[in-house]
Amino acid sequence: MALTLFYILIFPGFLFLSVISLVFELIDRRLYARLQNRVGPPWFQPLADFIKLLSKESIVPKEADSRIFRIIPVFALAATATAFMYIPMWGLKSLYPFSGDLIVVLYFLTIPTLTFFLAGWFSSSLYAELGAIRVMTQFFAYEVPLYMSILGPALLAGTWSISGVTNYYHMHPLIALVNIPGLVVALFATQGKLERVPFDIPDAETEIVGGTFTEYSGRFLALFRMAIDFELVVMSALIAAVFFPVFIPSNPILGFLVFLVKLLIVVFLLTLMRTALARLRIDQMINFCWKVLAPFSLLQILIDLIVRGVIKA
Amino acid sequence: MGKMVIPLGPQHPALEEPESFSLLLQGERVAAATVALGYNHRGMEKACESRTYIQNIYLLERICGICSHSHSTCYVQTVEMLAGLEIPKRALYLRALIGELERIHSHLLWLGVAGHEIGFMTLFMYAWKDREVVLDILEMLTGNRINYGMNTIGGVRRDITPDQAQDVLKCLDVLEERTAYYAKLVTEERTIVNRLSGVGILLKEDGLRFGATGPVLRAAGVAMDIRKDDPYGIYADLDFNVATDEHADVYGRAIVRVTELIESYKICRQVIKEMPDGPIVVKAPSKIPAGEAFSRYEAPRGEDIHYTRSNGTDKPDRVKVRAPTLANLAAITHMIEGGYLADVPIIIAAIDPCFSCTDRMIKVIDSSSGRENIFDWAGLRKYSMEWYSKQGIDFKNMNAFRKED
Amino acid sequence: MKSVGRIVPYLLSMLVKKPNTIMYPFVPAVVADDFRGALKFDKEKCIGCKICERVCPSDAIEIEKVADKQFKAIVLMDKCIFCGQCVDSCPKDALENTKNFELASLNRESMRVEI
Numbered sequence: 104m105a106l107t108l109f110y111i112l113i114f115p116g117f118l119f120l121s122v123i124s125l126v127f128e129l130i131d132r133r134l135y136a137r138l139q140n141r142v143g144p145p146w147f148q149p150l151a152d153f154i155k156l157l158s159k160e161s162i163v164p165k166e167a168d169s170r171i172f173r174i175i176p177v178f179a180l181a182a183t184a185t186a187f188m189y190i191p192m193w194g195l196k197s198l199y200p201f202s203g204d205l206i207v208v209l210y211f212l213t214i215p216t217l218t219f220f221l222a223g224w225f226s227s228s229l230y231a232e233l234g235a236i237r238v239m240t241q242f243f244a245y246e247v248p249l250y251m252s253i254l255g256p257a258l259l260a261g262t263w264s265i266s267g268v269t270n271y272y273h274m275h276p277l278i279a280l281v282n283i284p285g286l287v288v289a290l291f292a293t294q295g296k297l298e299r300v301p302f303d304i305p306d307a308e309t310e311i312v313g314g315t316f317t318e319y320s321g322r323f324l325a326l327f328r329m330a331i332d333f334e335l336v337v338m339s340a341l342i343a344a345v346f347f348p349v350f351i352p353s354n355p356i357l358g359f360l361v362f363l364v365k366l367l368i369v370v371f372l373l374t375l376m377r378t379a380l381a382r383l384r385i386d387q388m389i390n391f392c393w394k395v396l397a398p399f400s401l402l403q404i405l406i407d408l409i410v411r412g413v414i415k416a
Numbered sequence: 417m418g419k420m421v422i423p424l425g426p427q428h429p430a431l432e433e434p435e436s437f438s439l440l441l442q443g444e445r446v447a448a449a450t451v452a453l454g455y456n457h458r459g460m461e462k463a464c465e466s467r468t469y470i471q472n473i474y475l476l477e478r479i480c481g482i483c484s485h486s487h488s489t490c491y492v493q494t495v496e497m498l499a500g501l502e503i504p505k506r507a508l509y510l511r512a513l514i515g516e517l518e519r520i521h522s523h524l525l526w527l528g529v530a531g532h533e534i535g536f537m538t539l540f541m542y543a544w545k546d547r548e549v550v551l552d553i554l555e556m557l558t559g560n561r562i563n564y565g566m567n568t569i570g571g572v573r574r575d576i577t578p579d580q581a582q583d584v585l586k587c588l589d590v591l592e593e594r595t596a597y598y599a600k601l602v603t604e605e606r607t608i609v610n611r612l613s614g615v616g617i618l619l620k621e622d623g624l625r626f627g628a629t630g631p632v633l634r635a636a637g638v639a640m641d642i643r644k645d646d647p648y649g650i651y652a653d654l655d656f657n658v659a660t661d662e663h664a665d666v667y668g669r670a671i672v673r674v675t676e677l678i679e680s681y682k683i684c685r686q687v688i689k690e691m692p693d694g695p696i697v698v699k700a701p702s703k704i705p706a707g708e709a710f711s712r713y714e715a716p717r718g719e720d721i722h723y724t725r726s727n728g729t730d731k732p733d734r735v736k737v738r739a740p741t742l743a744n745l746a747a748i749t750h751m752i753e754g755g756y757l758a759d760v761p762i763i764i765a766a767i768d769p770c771f772s773c774t775d776r777m778i779k780v781i782d783s784s785s786g787r788e789n790i791f792d793w794a795g796l797r798k799y800s801m802e803w804y805s806k807q808g809i810d811f812k813n814m815n816a817f818r819k820e821d
Numbered sequence: 822m823k824s825v826g827r828i829v830p831y832l833l834s835m836l837v838k839k840p841n842t843i844m845y846p847f848v849p850a851v852v853a854d855d856f857r858g859a860l861k862f863d864k865e866k867c868i869g870c871k872i873c874e875r876v877c878p879s880d881a882i883e884i885e886k887v888a889d890k891q892f893k894a895i896v897l898m899d900k901c902i903f904c905g906q907c908v909d910s911c912p913k914d915a916l917e918n919t920k921n922f923e924l925a926s927l928n929r930e931s932m933r934v935e936i
Contacts, residue, residue: 138832139541142840381607382535384758471878474904559857605827
């Protein structure tokens with residue numbers, strides 16, 4: 104019982120996830136700055152931002168629905184933290200693997216997007232409403248390619264459990280190379296899910312001020328930003344577990360370090376995408392997702408089914 | 417989703433300076449737009465009437481931080497016309513050098529701001545990094561990065577040494593290479609081209625009808641540039657091209673500004689090579705004879721007009737400034753309507769708005785009766801004190817802020 | 822040729838270059854030699870003609886008599902626009918611009934300095 108609580112709250116649960124998400128936010132911002140030839144924030148910046156936001160006054164607008172306004176950030180945090188428990192971090196198995204946990208993790212990661220929409224809708228402010236509608240419009244664009252590209256390697260491995268997928272590719276590492284188109288699609292779709300440039304339309308600062316988070320301040324905004332940081336780590340870990348399941352040593356400590364290196368690679372690619380591209384307009388984004396990303400992810404599923412058939416025969 | 421009215425401004429992350437745009441949205445499309453000006457009105461023209469001609473140079477320079485040399489030079493040209501002064505050639509060359517360096521810094525600033533509006537922060541950082549090179553040169557030549565204080569009635573205040581000229585040439589080489597990279601990037605990066613093309617279209621006939629000036633009009637294919645059409649200073653002796661483009665949208669304006677950057681480098685090099693020796697200032701009288709004068713200048717944003725009326729004393733009788741953004745703003749509602757909400761910030765940024773330049777008083781119309789009213793200083797003060805006392809604020813016991821009133 | 826991500830090679834080359842920004846205020850900022858900063862006054866040269874007071878665009882300088890043929894100058898740093906017109910107009914070159922620009926303060930009274 105005590106061990107379970109330790110796992111859930113300390114490692115690899117809530118506290119560990121908080122620390123590692125702050126570290127990765129720092130890596131993301133520092134890398135972004137260095138690519139732009141600037142120095143970048145010091146090492147304590149994400150923690151300082153979090154503490155500063157907690158200490159500010161939290162204003163709840165009079166016309167907003169007060170209870171939902173306050174409780175939504177907690178849902179976003181809880182969903183991403185729970186999803187993190189099912190990703191293998193130091194070896195081939197996650198903490199509590201079960202068959203079908205890939206689908207459950209993907210569903211858990213949908214909840215933050217819904218909370219962003221609800222946050223904007225219940226704020227009853229013009230800019231927040233516009234932002235909420237954009238969140239939902241964007242959701243319908245990237246969700247299908249994201250799901251299909253992540254389910255592709257699972258189809259090839261023949262199992263719906265993340266630990267099972269990792270196990271399968273650990274035993275047949277070269278087959279992971281057929282998943283490269285799926286990896287590209289997943290990276291673009293992840294950038295859309297995390298709402299970063301080029302897909303940061305819901306939070307387009309120069310167009311609709313704050314987007315869905317216009318009315319949020321103080322500790323509610325702190326929790327939302329923490330949830331966004333959690334999402335970065337969890338999505339990167341999911342991509343690393345499904346697409347890079349190679350070189351997993353049996354020693355847990357080495358395995359954990361390898362996991363961190365893979366996370367770094369994925370975050371580096373996502374940050375490079377953030378730095379090199381401009382923001383798309385919502386109609387351009389929907390065109391791009393449905394005309395380019397979705398067909399490529401379908402192609403990936405087709406390739407995986409064919410390769411599976413070939414292997415079985 | 418039905419229609420809703422969304423305010424863009426006066427405070428908004430997309431605008432550098434406060435101005436109020438009211439958009440009627442239908443979904444993501446803008447059905448109608450209105451503009452309300454006046455948030456940056458500071459009473460500059462009135463303040464000019466109680467300061468001497470030389471003090472007014474510093475006041476008018478601070479109308480705007482980005483085109484400060486344009487306003488100061490245009491004003492000084494009117495006063496020199498009234499006083500009938502013959503400015504030495506070296507002073508005119510120095511004014512042109514600082515004017516072109518200001519154009520370079522303004523266009524690099526615009527490039528960064530355009531990048532920021534479309535969410536491409538990397539372009540912002542890179543363009544402003546190069547702008548730092550220009551600002552360092554300006555600091556070396558004039559003593560300040562923004563409000564240069566280079567002009568005085570009768571010439572300029574500082575001279576340039578040969579070492580400084582060599583430093584300027586070296587920096588121009590670096591900047592030229594970087595600008596060639598930006599030209600390539602803006603035309604080849606697909607996400608930028610998608611955001612900038614087909615947005616904010618202003619065709620030639622509409623541009624001439626609305627009275628647009630500067631890069632906005634040149635992007636529609638009209639080659640109007642005061643430096644060629646009505647040359648002032650030594651621009652008649654310089655060899656350069658007027659940058660035009662046929663696209664007539666925001667993409668065209670970006671191309672025009674980047675081309676103008678390259679032309680400015682050419683002009684700066686010519687100026688430094690051909691600068692004659694000689695004095696940099698002639699003595700100007702402190703009391704300017706009575707008369708009226710009118711002068712135009714090609715500011716980075718378009719055509720800047722100054723008018724001065726003197727009455728024989730050492731303070732002007734009336735100074736009027738028409739900034740280029742006021743002419744371009746008339747076309748804004750035409751460009752925004754029918755487009756997406758996401759395009760509004762980049763369209764506004766594409767006319768390179770400088771609302772500090774724009775807000776001058778034109779006419780006071782009484783809203784209840786529709787009559788026009790001309791206030792003098794005492795009448796305006798009395799009117800405003802009565803208006804505030806109706807709101808419950810009493811100004812009658814406050815002392816005057818200036819010694820003479 | 823239009824494509825996505827044209828800037829990536831340039832971005833990656835930036836990783837190995839020295840950053841363009843400095844950690845001011847831990848690192849001092851460098852200004853040019855002729856920078857128009859705060860004013861400096863030479864009381865030996867001043868003759869009390871008060872031309873500087875008359876030409877100042879913002880009434881920022883005041884000349885006061887302390888003794889016979891001795892004057893002191895008081896500058897209101899929050900009004901001074903550092904244009905240098907007083908430096909140019911002084912017939913005896915008693916005023917000069919220094920390079921000091923770090924003049925911010927939290928209270929108004931410290932803005933009235935004797936130079």
